[in-house]
Amino acid sequence: MRGYIIRNASQTDIPAVRAMQERSMWVLGGDFYHASEIAGFLTEFGTMDDAIVDEGHFFVAESDRGALIGSGGWTRSRPSYANGLGDEGQYTGEPTVRSVFVDPAAVRRGIASAIMQRIERDAGEHGIRTLHLTATLSGIALYEHLGYQAEKAMTVCLSDKTRFACVSMAKQLPKSREQAA
Numbered sequence: 110m111r112g113y114i115i116r117n118a119s120q121t122d123i124p125a126v127r128a129m130q131e132r133s134m135w136v137l138g139g140d141f142y143h144a145s146e147i148a149g150f151l152t153e154f155g156t157m158d159d160a161i162v163d164e165g166h167f168f169v170a171e172s173d174r175g176a177l178i179g180s181g182g183w184t185r186s187r188p189s190y191a192n193g194l195g196d197e198g199q200y201t202g203e204p205t206v207r208s209v210f211v212d213p214a215a216v217r218r219g220i221a222s223a224i225m226q227r228i229e230r231d232a233g234e235h236g237i238r239t240l241h242l243t244a245t246l247s248g249i250a251l252y253e254h255l256g257y258q259a260e261k262a263m264t265v266c267l268s269d270k271t272r273f274a275c276v277s278m279a280k281q282l283p284k285s286r287e288q289a290a
């Protein structure tokens with residue numbers, strides 16, 4: 110038994126999900142970003158846009174003990190961080206993976222991969238052929254492992270001019286059996 114399930118998130122999950130995401134960003138993101146960059150990003154943009162939960166494509170990993178230890182989903186909605194992308198980030202409404210985080214106490218157990226597998230399956234079932242994402246530096250190794258290709262380096266510019274580095278990436282999803290038939 111793997112010790113957790115992946116399920117659809119609900120609005121009531123949001124406080125616990127956000128606390129886990131912020132812990133994740135501070136601990137795991139701390140190997141890649143200065144504390145001031147993390148603090149600025151969390152204050153200005155946060156770890157997730159709550160509204161996307163109601164779209165039905167946002168998932169959490171819940172441990173056997175009921176703790177929320179991972180998150181992630183996809184949406185066509187404009188991310189809040191797009192405000193900081195300037196000219197580079199002209200957002201065109203493509204399906205985008207959002208808010209993939211794992212609790213620091215639960216990393217390297219395949220939880221993010223399981224969430225991404227669920228996201229890709231769900232997106233495929235909704236006719237999506239290509240998934241996009243903006244990877245934090247701490248997320249690049251995961252996404253490369255899952256077959257996403259880097260497109261270009263980007264920076265989210267915070268209002269105090271701090272620059273938060275990230276990379277846009279994309280993956281073409283395999284056709285499902287039904288689509289291939």
Ligand SMILES: CC(C)(COP(=O)(O)OP(=O)(O)OC[C@H]1O[C@@H](n2cnc3c(N)ncnc32)[C@H](O)[C@@H]1OP(=O)(O)O)[C@@H](O)C(=O)NCCC(=O)NCCS
Nearest residue numbers: 137210211216217218219220221222245247248250251254
């Ligand atoms: C990135 C993150 C989601 C990965 O979660 P995870 O559950 O540990 O990932 P997985 O166990 O599914 O990793 C699958 C593979 O991805 C790669 N990978 C994942 N994290 C890695 C890391 N920190 N360093 C190097 N490779 C890594 C490895 O190939 C890994 O396989 P392996 O463990 O057999 O070597 C997690 O570290 C995290 O929450 N980081 C902070 C938040 C963040 O940056 N999220 C991305 C937002 S865009």
